[in-house]
Amino acid sequence: MEYSTKTVGNRPPNPADRTRKSADSSDAQATHRGTAVGGGDDFPPGVSGGTAGARFTLPLVALLATSVALVAMMLWHFAMVFLTLAPASSVTHRYQKQINGYIYPEFGQNWQMFAPNPLQQNVAIGARVQTAGKAGARHTWEWANLSVPHINAMRHNPLPSHLDQNMLRRAWDFYTDNHDHKDGSPIGMRGELSTEYLERIALQHFGRKWNGERIVGVQLGSRINAVAPPRWSTQKASDNTDYQVLPWWPVADDNYREL
């Protein structure tokens, strides 16, 4: 009995189908029997169709109740996903708590990649460290571009790693999203976490020692180059480069845990 040949035409096989087949063979396995018990061919057991003689039997009521419950849950899910994707409105504003309570964390979603506009700038993240030399002398070293190794690793690579494509980019976004744009102070627990995350990514790049001296401070910054408009565009290419420099952060052994 070839499995794929059980179906006729393009109809997908269903348990009832299999039931008919297995009922034919005398040694059919129990777990496989499906819906053959009682009832017609098409109807679940205890449920019979036909305009005359049809009754609301217990199985029919149970299955109807199940289907109604499932459909209601499905519609609820659709509504919540819709509201989490839809732009902010008075509805989403009023029911934000319920929507978030249902959607987050596991159904969280955002399909705005390259939308509404793709990023029009290349952001490079840099870092430099301060080390403690002999006799308490502090040395500040040159900036290192943290983005370049990742971009080089992705070039001519058909399968770029998330490590190169996402980690630094998203850590930087996480930081800027959770810090005050004016005075740069962290916003809540996420602000603190994002600072630590960014610091640790930079420290992983440098290691515990730099040029033989212990690292005691680290500073990060970004360089933002606007992408030149396409040549057919009348827009003028912007030739200025924006820099954003974060404050020095002290480095202790605790910042290196697990690294």
Next chain:
Amino acid sequence: MNIDHSAAKVVIPSPLHTVDNVGAPGSPPDSAAKAPRRPEPAAPVSMSERLADRGARFVAFASRTHSLRQAATIRIGFGAFFAFYLLREWPNRRVLFGDLNPWAVDMARTLGSDTHSFTVLAWSGDRWWFELVYHGAIVASVLLMLGWRTRATAVLFLAGVLSVENRSPFVGDAGDDIIRIMAIYLVFTRCGHIWSLDARRWLRACTQKARREHAAVVMWLALGPLLVFLSVFNWTGWAAAFWVLWSFQGLWFAAGRWFPEHTARALLDSGAAMLHNCAMLVIAVQVCFIYGSAGLYKSQGFTWQNGSAVYYAMQLDLFRPWPWLSDLFSTHMLVTYLFCYGTVIMQISFPFTLGYRRVKNILLPLMMLEHAGIAVILGIPFLSLAMMVSDAVFLPTAFLVRVGDRVTRRTAWVRKRRHATHARTGPPPSVVLSP
């Protein structure tokens, strides 16, 4: 309406259905086609009878398992996707998700106490635990792809996906969102009923002497203590969800063991089929949500409107693995304009074309082709692959039947060559398919 309650009820024997008139895929039992076979009711029927009949027809439709092939396709697709993803990141695994992660375990726990996301990787920061979970997730993905004990494996796969994805919430992209959401939906489908090791085992059980299902019960029992551990030490909403899934699996085993002929077991079967149908519909609608929202958001952007968005996307250092290829596609005004408008129009219109089989069947390969192109040009293969697998839920059944038959025939041929025997492959399909 003339309702005569006193009229004697005429019991009409249910018409004998032959296999070939049970209905087309995805359509309710076709009453018109059966009409000539059924004698007209002699007496007027009551309202209650009419309603019960309607209800019975709906239930019959809802408790048939629809789209089994599509479910199997995305099961294979997502299992392969995640295994491939974890193997690709294997060299970087400890930095991305493990014990060398800049996103340290205590940071993950702090954020997790706020978001309540599920990850077993936050339980311990030790390397052995991480390696165990990471490689366990690979094994679960492969087993899901093969369809081994699919119901239980799908839950383990879900736990693996959530653990890895939620351990490092800031290294993912939209592709990771897709696999996380779809892994949840997949648990509720009957994705292992065909094209799986389970199917092969069931088939053998039908043809050979039935054996008791020890392995499945043992696996189910083994998962119990794990759940107890999860509930005692890390109680989350997920523990409750896993307990519900575990209980239903147990109920199913019990039903198969002790009352296989009872109506209750058949009702469980119907309920599972309904759940499967709903989950498949949810997956389909989720894909529509993805395309619809992506397209509508793009349509609001001025770069998509003036036809330069594709150019800008290809100029970003992070999405430019092949600079010459990006320049080839982004230096011509008309080409980028067509790509911009083509993408937005396809994405917005996709959900609405599903009602038109022909249009959909043209659009679907086009979308998959675009994903393949994006995978290469923008260097986001995993996001594109996740979208392609999700698209597969809309592949026409006839196409999947053809593919399935071809693959089955090929494997049967290989097996025949290897064993030089015909015993297990059964008669060739042509014999069975002929009337």
